[in-house]
Amino acid sequence: MRVRRRSRAIAGVSVLALGAGLAACAPADSTPVLTWYTNPDAGGQATLAQQCTEEADGAYRIEVSVLPRDASSQREQLARRLAASDSSIDLMSLDPPFIPELANAGFLAPVPDDIAEQVSQDVAEGALQGASWGDELVTVPFWANTQLLWYKKSVAEAAGLDMSQPVTWDQVMDAARDQDKTLGVQGIKAEAYTVWINALVESAGGQIVENPEAPAEDVELGLETDAGREAARIIGEIGEDGLGGPGLPTQDENASLTQFQGDNGSFMVNWPFVWPAMQGSVADGALDQSFLDDVGWAVYPQVTEGTDAAPPYGGINLGVGAFSEHVDLAYQAAACIVQPENQAAYFVTDGNPPASTVAYDDPEVQETFPMADVIRQSLEQAAPRPQTPYYNEVSQGLQETWHPPASVDPDRTPQKSTDFITAVLRGERLL
Amino acid sequence: MSTEITGATAGVTAQSTRGAGPDRASKPRKSDRARAEARLGWWLAGPAFVVMLAVTAYPILQAVYDSLFRYRLTAPDDRAFVGLGNYGVVLGDPVFWQSLGVTTLIMIITVAIELVLGFALALVMHRAVLRLRGLLRTAILVPYGIITVVSAFAWFYAFDINSGYVNSWFSWVPGISEDLNWFAGTGTSLFVIIASEVWKTTPFISLLLLAGLAQVPGDLEEAAQVDGATWWQRMKRVVLPNMKAAIMVAVLFRALDAFRIFDNVFIMTNGANGTTVLSLLAYRTSIGRLEIGLGSAISVLLFLCVIVICFIAIKIFKVDLAGARGEK
Numbered sequence: 001m002r003v004r005r006r007s008r009a010i011a012g013v014s015v016l017a018l019g020a021g022l023a024a025c026a027p028a029d030s031t032p033v034l035t036w037y038t039n040p041d042a043g044g045q046a047t048l049a050q051q052c053t054e055e056a057d058g059a060y061r062i063e064v065s066v067l068p069r070d071a072s073s074q075r076e077q078l079a080r081r082l083a084a085s086d087s088s089i090d091l092m093s094l095d096p097p098f099i100p101e102l103a104n105a106g107f108l109a110p111v112p113d114d115i116a117e118q119v120s121q122d123v124a125e126g127a128l129q130g131a132s133w134g135d136e137l138v139t140v141p142f143w144a145n146t147q148l149l150w151y152k153k154s155v156a157e158a159a160g161l162d163m164s165q166p167v168t169w170d171q172v173m174d175a176a177r178d179q180d181k182t183l184g185v186q187g188i189k190a191e192a193y194t195v196w197i198n199a200l201v202e203s204a205g206g207q208i209v210e211n212p213e214a215p216a217e218d219v220e221l222g223l224e225t226d227a228g229r230e231a232a233r234i235i236g237e238i239g240e241d242g243l244g245g246p247g248l249p250t251q252d253e254n255a256s257l258t259q260f261q262g263d264n265g266s267f268m269v270n271w272p273f274v275w276p277a278m279q280g281s282v283a284d285g286a287l288d289q290s291f292l293d294d295v296g297w298a299v300y301p302q303v304t305e306g307t308d309a310a311p312p313y314g315g316i317n318l319g320v321g322a323f324s325e326h327v328d329l330a331y332q333a334a335a336c337i338v339q340p341e342n343q344a345a346y347f348v349t350d351g352n353p354p355a356s357t358v359a360y361d362d363p364e365v366q367e368t369f370p371m372a373d374v375i376r377q378s379l380e381q382a383a384p385r386p387q388t389p390y391y392n393e394v395s396q397g398l399q400e401t402w403h404p405p406a407s408v409d410p411d412r413t414p415q416k417s418t419d420f421i422t423a424v425l426r427g428e429r430l431l
Numbered sequence: 432m433s434t435e436i437t438g439a440t441a442g443v444t445a446q447s448t449r450g451a452g453p454d455r456a457s458k459p460r461k462s463d464r465a466r467a468e469a470r471l472g473w474w475l476a477g478p479a480f481v482v483m484l485a486v487t488a489y490p491i492l493q494a495v496y497d498s499l500f501r502y503r504l505t506a507p508d509d510r511a512f513v514g515l516g517n518y519g520v521v522l523g524d525p526v527f528w529q530s531l532g533v534t535t536l537i538m539i540i541t542v543a544i545e546l547v548l549g550f551a552l553a554l555v556m557h558r559a560v561l562r563l564r565g566l567l568r569t570a571i572l573v574p575y576g577i578i579t580v581v582s583a584f585a586w587f588y589a590f591d592i593n594s595g596y597v598n599s600w601f602s603w604v605p606g607i608s609e610d611l612n613w614f615a616g617t618g619t620s621l622f623v624i625i626a627s628e629v630w631k632t633t634p635f636i637s638l639l640l641l642a643g644l645a646q647v648p649g650d651l652e653e654a655a656q657v658d659g660a661t662w663w664q665r666m667k668r669v670v671l672p673n674m675k676a677a678i679m680v681a682v683l684f685r686a687l688d689a690f691r692i693f694d695n696v697f698i699m700t701n702g703a704n705g706t707t708v709l710s711l712l713a714y715r716t717s718i719g720r721l722e723i724g725l726g727s728a729i730s731v732l733l734f735l736c737v738i739v740i741c742f743i744a745i746k747i748f749k750v751d752l753a754g755a756r757g758e759k
Contacts, residue, residue: 249615
């Protein structure tokens, strides 16, 4: 690894040398270029970049550079570059759980007061919280994600469930068990699994990390509680009874969708991107329109009957690199990108829900996403994942001790993971 | 790609038949010509040597230095000297020993299978009719020409429970059914990882063995045949002993390669179900967790393991690198 980095540095020098030669030939262009590192999407961020470049009228030009596919690799790349004071990072699309780590390390340029005021107007509470670290806004809220419970109306009806009222995990599990169907949940040993665990713990009234802002050695976990044990019971039961199907231990969001679209699909917790994806499959002829007509949606299942669920919160916020040469311009660009009408347009094209509550009133949004109001409600209830600079250790430690789902035991797993994660944070164990 | 590699082997064999290089046995006075040749040698090899120092020796030394600190990339101010503390943590952790075990297991199994398969392929290539030889070599070399990440993805999607076709094609095999999730268990995951590794790198070992086969003098074999030796006897008494050096070099190179396996595991399981290998552990610690100190300690230990393997091969199994190149 080190070898590779050094050789890349040498390669970089030669590329620079080559680049200097080429630049000399190009016509002089004094417009500052802002590089926006985006997570892969359907191309919506590139479109927004172009729009804002045009709106800027020569003040700046935004170029998009795409990051790796999964959230952890995005963080790895950004953190490594920022640690090396990379000045090419002007704007970056950040997954909220990793914001505290970057903010704590001083990798994010402070948000100017006027911009902070402008971009936090009419923003969903969960999204604002996810964009902050230690009571201060450190990133610009862009889009806010949450998971819904997607279901087949036929299955819910056969189970006698009234889907206009919130349902519980036990009801959903019983329905799948009785009808010999599979549940779409994310049991893969990856970030998606942490999202599920966290939502269950939070829905049961607990918290994975009790004191997220504490230094590594003093972090206290809240897994050895009734909430932690209840979350473990649900996951263990789904795993052991095969309710997630044979693909559960490797199932991510896309695999859940594939499974849900099959004959055995019943209920699925997943992000709203599945809606345009299912519509696309129908348009391509891979699925029947009758399938789409059978799909329903509701707020995330409850763990305790009568207590509102705390659905997963995700999304993307825009950070400005601390080492950028154009911090002011980058914040101007960020403010342009996150205008409510842009968020609404992005929702329509890419299926990623806005952080701004106003954007949901957009008629096109309401038409394209009949579930827009459920999403807004879900965002109001949503709980973020632990906002600690050591999130990566916590998340991977959970995955290490809670995977595969069938091995989860409410009496042992919460304690085992608490001991393990605490030891990792103290530097006594490898991950 | 494949033509490039065949070109390289042709180079190796040409060099070996020429028997190039100064005679190391005769120490006394070098002639002017020998000295000039030695100087030319240094001039030719010098730049490569300097580059190797810059990209190999320097990073290794830096890793050794870094491994003595508690150092997290996102908290550079908290960097503290801990001596051999990181090594204590790593060596006292079951995760390290487990991944060392998995890595060794993968190495032994893949090298054993590849040696047998590779030798068979080398024999086929060696004996093939001249007209077919080019085509055959290209066909055998195709997997080696494919980028490991690409082949890892291809194997992953073939066996994946959602997109794979293996389960439905081989559902008649006992133990395989539509519901078999290959990447959910340790044994099945390792099976796919090893199979993919074997498919990908057998051509390499067969190339090295082919070069060895070419070195076996044809008249020896003919003489044995005239004496009435069976095919098996000729193989065992004439061919194999004559290409022992080539076999040992092939085994050493592949063993070192296999020990550093990363891509296949990273793509297919990312270390789930107890399939974490040493390089993945080092990657996860230094790149994933940004714990430069701990990660460097693992990298250094990985490097030491490689050295130990080299040492065992050269000292105990007496692999003669010079002999394989025909320098003696």
